[in-house]
Amino acid sequence: MSTTQLLFSEKVRRFVKRNGSVVIFLILAIIASIFVKNFFALNNFLTIIKQAAIPIIACLGITLVLMTGGIDLSLGYTLGLCSITVGLLVKGVGLPIWLSIFITLLVGLLVGFINGILVQVVKVPAFIVTLGTGYIIFGIAQIVSSGSDINRLPANFRAIGVTNIFGLNTTVLISLIICVVMYYLLHHSTFGRSLSAFGFNAKAARMSGIKTERLNISVYMICSFLVAIAAILLTIRVNCAQPTMGGGVYTFEVITGAIIGGASLFGGIGTVIGSVFGVLTIKVLENCINLLNVSYYTYQAFQGIVILLAIIFENVKNRRL
Amino acid sequence: MKKTILEMNAITKFIFDEHGQPLRGTTVKILEDVHFDVKEAEVHVLVGENGAGKSTLMKIIGGIIPADEGEMLLDGEVITFAGPRESLAHGIGFIHQELNLCLNLDVAQNIFLGRERQKKLFIDKASMYTEAREMLLRLGFDIDPKTMVRDLSTAQQQIVEIVKVLSYDCRIIIMDEPTASLTKSEIDKLFAIIHDLRRNGISIIYISHRFEELKEIGDRITVLRDGRYIGTVDIEDFDYDKIISMMVGRKLGAMFQSSHQVQDEVVLEVKGLRISRNTEPINLYVRSGEVVGLSGLVGAGRTELGKSIFGSRTYYGGEILYMGEEIGGLHPSNLIEKGVIYLSEDRKLEGLVLDMSLKDNITMASLKRMYPKTKIDFKREEVVAQESIDKLNIVANSVEQICNTLSGGNQQKVVVAKWLLTNPKLLILDEPTRGIDVNAKSEIYKIIDQLASQGVAILMISSELPEIIGMSDRIYVMKRGAIAAELTDKREFIQEKILSHTL
Numbered sequence: 001m002s003t004t005q006l007l008f009s010e011k012v013r014r015f016v017k018r019n020g021s022v023v024i025f026l027i028l029a030i031i032a033s034i035f036v037k038n039f040f041a042l043n044n045f046l047t048i049i050k051q052a053a054i055p056i057i058a059c060l061g062i063t064l065v066l067m068t069g070g071i072d073l074s075l076g077y078t079l080g081l082c083s084i085t086v087g088l089l090v091k092g093v094g095l096p097i098w099l100s101i102f103i104t105l106l107v108g109l110l111v112g113f114i115n116g117i118l119v120q121v122v123k124v125p126a127f128i129v130t131l132g133t134g135y136i137i138f139g140i141a142q143i144v145s146s147g148s149d150i151n152r153l154p155a156n157f158r159a160i161g162v163t164n165i166f167g168l169n170t171t172v173l174i175s176l177i178i179c180v181v182m183y184y185l186l187h188h189s190t191f192g193r194s195l196s197a198f199g200f201n202a203k204a205a206r207m208s209g210i211k212t213e214r215l216n217i218s219v220y221m222i223c224s225f226l227v228a229i230a231a232i233l234l235t236i237r238v239n240c241a242q243p244t245m246g247g248g249v250y251t252f253e254v255i256t257g258a259i260i261g262g263a264s265l266f267g268g269i270g271t272v273i274g275s276v277f278g279v280l281t282i283k284v285l286e287n288c289i290n291l292l293n294v295s296y297y298t299y300q301a302f303q304g305i306v307i308l309l310a311i312i313f314e315n316v317k318n319r320r321l
Numbered sequence: 322m323k324k325t326i327l328e329m330n331a332i333t334k335f336i337f338d339e340h341g342q343p344l345r346g347t348t349v350k351i352l353e354d355v356h357f358d359v360k361e362a363e364v365h366v367l368v369g370e371n372g373a374g375k376s377t378l379m380k381i382i383g384g385i386i387p388a389d390e391g392e393m394l395l396d397g398e399v400i401t402f403a404g405p406r407e408s409l410a411h412g413i414g415f416i417h418q419e420l421n422l423c424l425n426l427d428v429a430q431n432i433f434l435g436r437e438r439q440k441k442l443f444i445d446k447a448s449m450y451t452e453a454r455e456m457l458l459r460l461g462f463d464i465d466p467k468t469m470v471r472d473l474s475t476a477q478q479q480i481v482e483i484v485k486v487l488s489y490d491c492r493i494i495i496m497d498e499p500t501a502s503l504t505k506s507e508i509d510k511l512f513a514i515i516h517d518l519r520r521n522g523i524s525i526i527y528i529s530h531r532f533e534e535l536k537e538i539g540d541r542i543t544v545l546r547d548g549r550y551i552g553t554v555d556i557e558d559f560d561y562d563k564i565i566s567m568m569v570g571r572k573l574g575a576m577f578q579s580s581h582q583v584q585d586e587v588v589l590e591v592k593g594l595r596i597s598r599n600t601e602p603i604n605l606y607v608r609s610g611e612v613v614g615l616s617g618l619v620g621a622g623r624t625e626l627g628k629s630i631f632g633s634r635t636y637y638g639g640e641i642l643y644m645g646e647e648i649g650g651l652h653p654s655n656l657i658e659k660g661v662i663y664l665s666e667d668r669k670l671e672g673l674v675l676d677m678s679l680k681d682n683i684t685m686a687s688l689k690r691m692y693p694k695t696k697i698d699f700k701r702e703e704v705v706a707q708e709s710i711d712k713l714n715i716v717a718n719s720v721e722q723i724c725n726t727l728s729g730g731n732q733q734k735v736v737v738a739k740w741l742l743t744n745p746k747l748l749i750l751d752e753p754t755r756g757i758d759v760n761a762k763s764e765i766y767k768i769i770d771q772l773a774s775q776g777v778a779i780l781m782i783s784s785e786l787p788e789i790i791g792m793s794d795r796i797y798v799m800k801r802g803a804i805a806a807e808l809t810d811k812r813e814f815i816q817e818k819i820l821s822h823t824l
Binding site: 184188189190191193194196197200201203204205206207208209210211268 | 743
C-alpha cells in the first residue's frame, strides 16, 4: 500500500494544522487592513518586517529550547550582556569589528553552554536554572558596563546591520538567512528529527541511539548563539549598547511568538514557519496599536488577548481538523 | 426470552489522528459494521485477540469515545453519550482494565469521589466511612475504608473499583479483564458477586482472555476479529475449538520454528557483572546464531541485566565483552553502531515515541547510518519505512500514521522494524511479545528464528515459559539478581523444572 496522492483540501488542512500562526497572522492582517488607517501600505509592511527581523532570530532559538521541553528565561538578559559586550569591545576597547563580533558570539555560546550543562548534567529544571543564570547574567552586564550605555557606535560597525542590499536591509537579510538555515536544521536534518523525538520521549530517544545529552546542551548553545546575533543587530539598530537591553519583557515576547507559532511547552513540537509568523503576529499587533495611538499599557493587554486567542485557536484547530 | 436493553448496530470507528479526529476514507478501521447487544440480567462475554476492537467497542458504550457511524439503542431509543458521566447517568458503569483510582485518597474517598456525602457545608466523613464499609462487607471484603488506596494490593484496588461502580446503581456493568490481577480465591469472590448481580437483574459485559472463566459465568459469547463482528454463541453451544477458530480466523501453524544453527563464535560474554552491590556476579555468554532464553520471576534482575549491557543503567563491576571487546558503559548510540540493540519491555515509555509517525520511529535508530551527512532524504525514508511495514505485516494507514493510534501488536512490530533496520548482530529482547496477540506473536517468533539463522546472537528475556521453551537453544534462569541455573539440554526444558529454579 503506497501513500495516495493527497487531495488539495487535505494539503490545506495539514498546512493549517501545522502552521496555525499563519492563519492567525492573516486574520489579524485582514482585520487591520480594513479597520486601521494607514496599515495597508507597502512602507508599513516593510516597517513591520524590519521590527520583526531581530526578535525572529531569538524566537527561533527559544523554539528549539521549547522543543526539548525546556525553557530559557535568561534569554533577555543574555541579549543585554551581548549588547554591552559588543559595544565595549568595538568602542571601549577598540578591537577590530570581526573580533568583537566573534567574542560576543562566544559569550553567547558560553552562556548557552552553562545553561545546557546545568540542565543536562546537574539535572535542575530549566525553568529554575535559567531564572538563576538570568539574574547572574544581568548582574555581570551591569558590572562590566558600570551601569552605563555606550552610544554612537562606529559607522563601519553599524554598516553590518543598516546597509541595503538589493533594496533589502542587511538585518532583514541576515534574519532571512538564519530562517532558511534553521528551517533546514529543524525540518530537513537528523538534528531536527532527533530534537522532536527527544522532546516527546527522552528515554526512547536515548535508547534509540540519539545522543540526547549532547543534543540538549547544544540546543541551549544554539539558542544563546542566536540571541547573541540578535543582540548585535539590535545594538546596531538602536545605535546604543545597553546592559539593560532585552530583559524579562523581551524573553516573554519571544516565548509568546513561539507559543503563538504552535511550539509546545511540553516539548516535541515547534516549526520555523510557525515561530516566524508568531513573531509577525505580535509585531502587526504592536504596529496597529501604534497607528491607533493607543497607550502602551493597552498594547500589553491586547498582547495578552492575542496569546489567549492563539491558544484557543490551537485547541479548536486540533479538535476540528 | 429476556428483554434486550442495549443494542448497537453497524458501529464503525475509523482510526484517528493524534487529536482523536477520525481519518475517514482509509482502509484501516478499528471497528467496522459491528453489532452487539445486551439482554437484561445476562453476562455477555466479549472475546477477541488484542487489537480486535473489544476495548474500543466498550469505550463507545462507556461514552469515552464516540462511534463514527452506526447507532446505539438503550431501551429501544437511540442514544449518544457525550462523555463517561452521561453514560454513568444512564446506568452504565465501566470498570477499566487499568484502574482509575486516586492513589493519594483513601478507599471511601475514592468510592464517593465527586459526590461526597455532606452535612451542611462540611463533608460528612463518618457516614461515608460507614457506608463504604457496609458496601465492602456486603460483597464479602473486609477492607478498612480508611486505608489509602496506594497501600492496597492491585486485587484490593480492583474490588474498590467494583464497589464504586456498583454504588452508582448501574444496570449494565462493563468489566474489562477484571481477573487479570486477581488470585484464585479473589476470582471466586468476584464470580459470586457477578452471579449475585445477575440475579438482581443487572447485566454484565465481560471481557476476558481466560477461556476457563467463560463457561463458569457467561451466558453468551460474542467474538470480534480485526474490528469485525464474527458472531455470537450461546453458552450451551460453547466449543473451545470453535471459539478459537472464530477468533483467529485461520489455523495457526506451528508457533515456534527452529531453522537456525548455533555457531561457535561467542558474540556476547558477560563476566562477573553485578547488577547491584549486594547481588552475586553474573556470568553468561551468547553465541552467534543462538537464541538464549533468560527466564525468571519479575524482579529477578533480568531487565536490569539487559539495561546494564545496553548502557542504560549503572552496574557494579564486571566485564561486558562483545566480540571480545569491552563495551561496558558505552552510550546506546555507540552500541547500536556496533550492532548491539536492546528491545525494551516497555514499548510506550522506552520503545516508541508515540507522538511521532511510523516512519519517524522506524528510522529513528538508523538516522546516523542512513544520513551520514545529516540531510534527511524523505523519499528514501518513505520507501524504507514502507518496506518494513510490508515485511512485518504492520497494519497501518500510511507511513505517516502516528504510532499512538496503532494497536499494541502493531506498535511492537514498529519497534522490531526499528531495530531490524539497524542490522543488529546482538539482540537483547526484553519481553518481545508482551501484550500482543497470537498472530503477531507467531510472526515475531518467525523473525527471531530468521535472524538467528543469519547468525545474529539473541538474548531473549521472557516471562512466558512456553515462549522460552519453544524458542531457546539454551536457558539461563535468574533469581535474586544472579544466574540461578543454566539449562543446556533441551530435555530439561520443562515448565516445572524452570519454575523450580526461579523460586
